[in-house]
Amino acid sequence: MENFWQTCSAQLELELTPQQFSAWIKPLVPLDYEDGKLRVAAPNRFKLDWVKSQFASRITALACQYWEAPTEVQFVLDPRLNAARKPAAPVSNAGIIHSSAPSVPDMSAQRASDQAAASPGSPEYNIGNSPRREQSRVNTDLTFDSFVTGKANQLARAAAIQVANNPGVSYNPLFFYGGVGLGKTHLIHAIGNQVMADQPGARIRYIHAEQYVRDVVTAYQRKGFDDFKHYYHSLDMLLIDDIQFFGGKSRTQEEFFYAFEALIAAKKQIIITSDTYPKEITGMDDRLISRFDSGLTVAIEPPELEMRVAILLKKAKQEGVTFSDDVAFFVAKHLRSNVRELEGALRKILAYSRFHGKDITIDIVKEALKDLLSVQNRQISVENIQKTVADFFNIKVADMYSKRRPANIARPRQIAMYLAKELTQKSLPEIGELFGGRDHTTVLHAVRKIALDRTKNPECNHELHVLEQTLKG
Numbered sequence: 454m455e456n457f458w459q460t461c462s463a464q465l466e467l468e469l470t471p472q473q474f475s476a477w478i479k480p481l482v483p484l485d486y487e488d489g490k491l492r493v494a495a496p497n498r499f500k501l502d503w504v505k506s507q508f509a510s511r512i513t514a515l516a517c518q519y520w521e522a523p524t525e526v527q528f529v530l531d532p533r534l535n536a537a538r539k540p541a542a543p544v545s546n547a548g549i550i551h552s553s554a555p556s557v558p559d560m561s562a563q564r565a566s567d568q569a570a571a572s573p574g575s576p577e578y579n580i581g582n583s584p585r586r587e588q589s590r591v592n593t594d595l596t597f598d599s600f601v602t603g604k605a606n607q608l609a610r611a612a613a614i615q616v617a618n619n620p621g622v623s624y625n626p627l628f629f630y631g632g633v634g635l636g637k638t639h640l641i642h643a644i645g646n647q648v649m650a651d652q653p654g655a656r657i658r659y660i661h662a663e664q665y666v667r668d669v670v671t672a673y674q675r676k677g678f679d680d681f682k683h684y685y686h687s688l689d690m691l692l693i694d695d696i697q698f699f700g701g702k703s704r705t706q707e708e709f710f711y712a713f714e715a716l717i718a719a720k721k722q723i724i725i726t727s728d729t730y731p732k733e734i735t736g737m738d739d740r741l742i743s744r745f746d747s748g749l750t751v752a753i754e755p756p757e758l759e760m761r762v763a764i765l766l767k768k769a770k771q772e773g774v775t776f777s778d779d780v781a782f783f784v785a786k787h788l789r790s791n792v793r794e795l796e797g798a799l800r801k802i803l804a805y806s807r808f809h810g811k812d813i814t815i816d817i818v819k820e821a822l823k824d825l826l827s828v829q830n831r832q833i834s835v836e837n838i839q840k841t842v843a844d845f846f847n848i849k850v851a852d853m854y855s856k857r858r859p860a861n862i863a864r865p866r867q868i869a870m871y872l873a874k875e876l877t878q879k880s881l882p883e884i885g886e887l888f889g890g891r892d893h894t895t896v897l898h899a900v901r902k903i904a905l906d907r908t909k910n911p912e913c914n915h916e917l918h919v920l921e922q923t924l925k926g
């Protein structure tokens with residue numbers, strides 16, 4: 454039964470969004486399996502009803518497939534689970550405000566009680582350490598221990614450790630930027646976890662920027678800005694993720710500016726992540742940009758091959774599976790863009806090998822990742838081009854979408870645009886979009902310029918040839 458549940462969870466994790474998975478599936482616990490009947494416990498009535506209506510048929514289908522026999526899945530209520538489980542899923546915690554937006558039925562009642570909890574005098578301000586941990590929304594799985602280091606992120610990790618050891622003192626704010634799925638969120642949770650372990654009474658809060666925007670709107674609608682301000686201004690540490698979502702939202706930026714000033718003045722630590730560096734965030738007030746830049750700004754780059762291998766080996770081990778080095782190298786060589794993609798591939802491989810009861814070999818990996826690999830082989834992505842060209846010219850990947858124009862950046866960027874046009878099916882406007890929202894005429898200009906240069910300048914031709922060969926593998 455345990456094996457089935459692992460397989461079933463792995464499959465559902467592939468099919469659902471991360472928020473859905475952690476909100477609805479992760480809290481479930483299989484109880485027993487007898488005579489074609491599987492019993493699964495849910496922690497409360499709300500989750501029980503939702504899981505029954507939304508996921509029962511899929512889980513039943515997976516159970517029938519696994520046992521190769523008709524199987525009935527019964528969902529039961531197990532209130533003891535609430536006490537026994539550590540907080541993992543944002544929605545499952547009785548926290549203050551939701552930090553992600555899972556697709557849920559009407560949760561207004563829960564949200565109302567969440568909002569109430571945020572007000573002064575409420576339990577939030579008189580709570581013990583364990584509920585404080587829950588309300589912080591810090592994910593206990595994302596620690597420094599589980600964070601693999603390599604060239605791509607060693608600076609960021611060093612800065613994170615420094616800040617975790619001296620919150621509010623060394624770099625404030627600490628600002629991480631980099632592309633999707635590269636570990637920014639992981640790293641700020643790791644800081645939160647360490648500070649919480651060192652100072653169990655600290656008021657720490659992780660929030661995704663989109664949620665902060667929603668909170669501002671709610672405070673606005675309810676005329677509740679005093680509570681809102683009081684809450685955010687009295688934190689000991691604020692971890693705010695994907696701040697680029699503040700772009701163009703002036704009321705949110707204004708509120709955040711006050712919170713920022715109050716926290717920094719009180720030597721309370723702020724840690725921010727973004728997909729690009731402060732000056733490049735579109736629609737952000739200059740006051741905020743200069744504040745973001747006033748501490749330490751560190752990039753996280755896409756992982757290099759060795760780091761991708763290390764990540765796969767570590768994550769496989771965490772799943773209780775041993776990957777041979779050959780298999781890990783094979784996967785890492787073919788999947789190059791980010792860590793989230795590697796995790797997805799690993800889940801696919803595990804689910805495939807469990808379903809078919811086969812050991813993990815390169816052949817099995819090829820089967821399990823058939824779709825992913827054929828797409829990778831057929832198509833060279835613009836992301837890959839940007840990374841390869843940036844590595845080649847020793848510049849940051851973020852400079853590919855930045856608006857900076859020094860020649861040592863502008864030319865590699867033009868080369869990357871040229872290669873994107875040559876090697877992918879993307880249109881000029883699509884390429885412009887992927888290079889920091891540039892106009893298609895800028896891309897056209899780059900393509901023509903490099904094409905001409907190539908015919909006249911043998912060195913340029915050679916560089917392009919090397920890059921093309923690298924990209925085509």
Ligand SMILES: Nc1ncnc2c1ncn2[C@@H]1O[C@H](COP(=O)(O)OP(=O)(O)OP(=O)(O)O)[C@@H](O)[C@H]1O
Nearest residue numbers: 599600601602632633634635636637638639792793
């Ligand atoms: N160096 C690493 N070691 C171990 N796991 C990592 C590492 N980097 C990223 N991950 C894992 O990869 C997944 C994606 O990382 P994360 O969510 O932190 O990315 P992100 O940079 O915040 O991306 P986004 O901008 O899309 O939110 C997470 O499950 C995270 O735990």
